[in-house]
Amino acid sequence: MSSPPILIVGAGPTGLSAAYHLGADALLVERERTVGGQCRSMAVKGFIFDQAPHVMTSNDPYVLGLYDLLLGDNVQWQDREAWVYSKSVYTRYPFQASLYGLPPEVVKECLLGAIEARYGDWRSAQERARATSSGEAVVPSLTDWVSKLAQAGASNGNGSANGNAAPLAKTPGVEPPHNLEEIIYQLWGPGIARHFSIPYNRKLWGIPLEEIDPSILAGRVPQPDLSDMLEGALSDTHQSGPSSRFGYPQHGGSQALMNGFLPHLRGPIRLNADVTRVSVRDHTVTFADGSTATYDTLISTIPLPELVRRLSDDAPLEVRNAAAGLHHVSLRCVHLGFGRPKLTYKHWIYYPEDTVFHRIFVQGNASADCNPPGGFGITCEVSYSDRKPLMFDGASLIARCINDCRRVGIIGDLVPVWAAFTTDQPYAYVIHDHEHAERVRVIRDWMAAHDIVLAGRYGEWSHHDAAQAFLAGRAAADRAHATLASHDYRVA
Ligand SMILES: Cc1cc2nc3c(=O)[nH]c(=O)nc-3n(C[C@H](O)[C@H](O)[C@H](O)COP(=O)(O)OP(=O)(O)OC[C@H]3O[C@@H](n4cnc5c(N)ncnc54)[C@H](O)[C@@H]3O)c2cc1C
Numbered sequence: 001m002s003s004p005p006i007l008i009v010g011a012g013p014t015g016l017s018a019a020y021h022l023g024a025d026a027l028l029v030e031r032e033r034t035v036g037g038q039c040r041s042m043a044v045k046g047f048i049f050d051q052a053p054h055v056m057t058s059n060d061p062y063v064l065g066l067y068d069l070l071l072g073d074n075v076q077w078q079d080r081e082a083w084v085y086s087k088s089v090y091t092r093y094p095f096q097a098s099l100y101g102l103p104p105e106v107v108k109e110c111l112l113g114a115i116e117a118r119y120g121d122w123r124s125a126q127e128r129a130r131a132t133s134s135g136e137a138v139v140p141s142l143t144d145w146v147s148k149l150a151q152a153g154a155s156n157g158n159g160s161a162n163g164n165a166a167p168l169a170k171t172p173g174v175e176p177p178h179n180l181e182e183i184i185y186q187l188w189g190p191g192i193a194r195h196f197s198i199p200y201n202r203k204l205w206g207i208p209l210e211e212i213d214p215s216i217l218a219g220r221v222p223q224p225d226l227s228d229m230l231e232g233a234l235s236d237t238h239q240s241g242p243s244s245r246f247g248y249p250q251h252g253g254s255q256a257l258m259n260g261f262l263p264h265l266r267g268p269i270r271l272n273a274d275v276t277r278v279s280v281r282d283h284t285v286t287f288a289d290g291s292t293a294t295y296d297t298l299i300s301t302i303p304l305p306e307l308v309r310r311l312s313d314d315a316p317l318e319v320r321n322a323a324a325g326l327h328h329v330s331l332r333c334v335h336l337g338f339g340r341p342k343l344t345y346k347h348w349i350y351y352p353e354d355t356v357f358h359r360i361f362v363q364g365n366a367s368a369d370c371n372p373p374g375g376f377g378i379t380c381e382v383s384y385s386d387r388k389p390l391m392f393d394g395a396s397l398i399a400r401c402i403n404d405c406r407r408v409g410i411i412g413d414l415v416p417v418w419a420a421f422t423t424d425q426p427y428a429y430v431i432h433d434h435e436h437a438e439r440v441r442v443i444r445d446w447m448a449a450h451d452i453v454l455a456g457r458y459g460e461w462s463h464h465d466a467a468q469a470f471l472a473g474r475a476a477a478d479r480a481h482a483t484l485a486s487h488d489y490r491v492a
Contacts, residue, residue, distance in 0.1 A: 012037020
């Protein structure tokens with residue numbers, strides 16, 4: 001029996017979606033013994049933990065339909081309880097709209113800074129007004145930038161060919177921000193920047209924010225108006241609505257969403273199949289056990305630098321150099337199962353200050369089914385990279401996380417620990433530095449000319465969430481079918 005003409009490498013959300021859309025035309029191969037990629041979950045001592053925290057947030061009608069197909073009734077939707085811990089106070093996320101409870105001088109600095117970001121330096125507004133012929137203040141507006149960033153994010157959601165943010169056009173009269181630090185100051189003002197956005201992003205990325213392109217914020221720009229900011233500073237306002245709800249499988253963790261594909265796949269799937277070599281000359285891949293598979297068109301969802309490494313000398317120097325210049329952040333997750341029920345009602349919390357973790361995902365509230373009787377699970381996320389090495393690891397990282405959980409009031413002194421272990425995501429967040437878009441373009445163009453379609457968060461080196469990965473898988477399936485059709489044409 002001949003193998004299908006399309007080979008998909010990697011059974012995460014992108015590969016599963018591509019396989020679903022390609023039906024019997026594709027063989028799906030996966031290195032691990034289960035499907036799911038970053039959305040895998042583990043059962044440990046009665047707890048269920050996502051390997052890396054995963055919730056469903058899409059409002060895209062197609063993705064909502066997929067959720068339905070994959071999970072049926074096994075889903076629950078909740079209003080998100082997202083929080084920030086700063087100055088020894090928990091405030092709601094987004095921080096910009098929820099300053100209530102912070103020290104008054106911090107609230108004042110954030111509000112005045114937000115006014116300045118919108119209307120310019122209000123202290124000298126009158127002088128500038130006098131300086132203009134019309135007598136009106138020249139007010140730089142960032143509204144256009146915000147809408148462009150939102151559009152760029154929306155284009156990501158279409159599973160577009162490269163999945164990267166569209167280049168942002170210059171708005172006449174407004175000096176465009178050159179990097180993440182500048183855009184943070186311009187969008188939210190110096191108070192919000194100093195007290196939350198800058199320290200949090202520095203902690204997460206581990207590099208100076210001047211090195212990161214502003215396009216990293218595409219589609220992720222909470223920009224409350226001043227009236228909402230004032231309201232959020234004066235009282236604990238809880239904004240609910242479609243975008244503040246999230247879904248999660250009732251049973252089985254985020255793995256359940258991934259397993260939902262399995263009954264719908266019509267092509268073959270091969271697990272424990274680690275691709276170690278790709279030959280574009282022979283159109284073959286070689287697996288760790290020495291076996292091989294041929295392809296007409298290859299869809300790769302594995303991290304781009306890993307794919308280029310597996311091509312070895314088949315890839316020209318230009319492509320290898322471009323791949324060597326791609327940078328990313330890795331993640332250690334510390335999963336903790338405590339012997340106390342319902343330690344908090346929050347779902348996830350951002351920590352911009354001195355805790356070892358930058359975020360806690362409250363697994364036990366994503367679904368109560370993730371906890372054993374009397375227990376409660378959380379996951380502490382700790383980013384690292386070659387430029388931000390881990391200061392602690394293994395047992396000492398776990399001890400540090402537990403200690404920090406006590407310091408920030410998540411647990412009390414005597415709470416027993418029933419489960420504690422770490423998992424590693426060598427590739428977690430891709431870094432959009434200023435050269436990244438050009439480097440990805442060089443690699444993508446060469447791959448396309450050699451019948452390789454790049455797809456997904458790490459395949460396209462982008463910021464897809466799992467819903468965008470579903471769409472990227474569908475788009476990759478369309479492109480692979482188009483490539484196949486052009487080959488049939490060439491043969492004829
Ligand atoms: C910390 C964190 C939190 C996140 N939270 C959310 C969230 O809440 N909601 C959300 O929607 N998204 C979230 N995401 C994003 C989501 O994880 C990704 O969008 C999604 O996993 C991308 O899917 P993918 O299939 O492109 O890649 P992956 O999930 O990485 O899948 C790639 C697959 O390729 C396999 N593979 C790798 N190398 C080989 C090889 N040599 N041979 C064969 N197979 C191989 C891997 O084992 C893996 O199964 C989060 C990501 C991170 C890092």
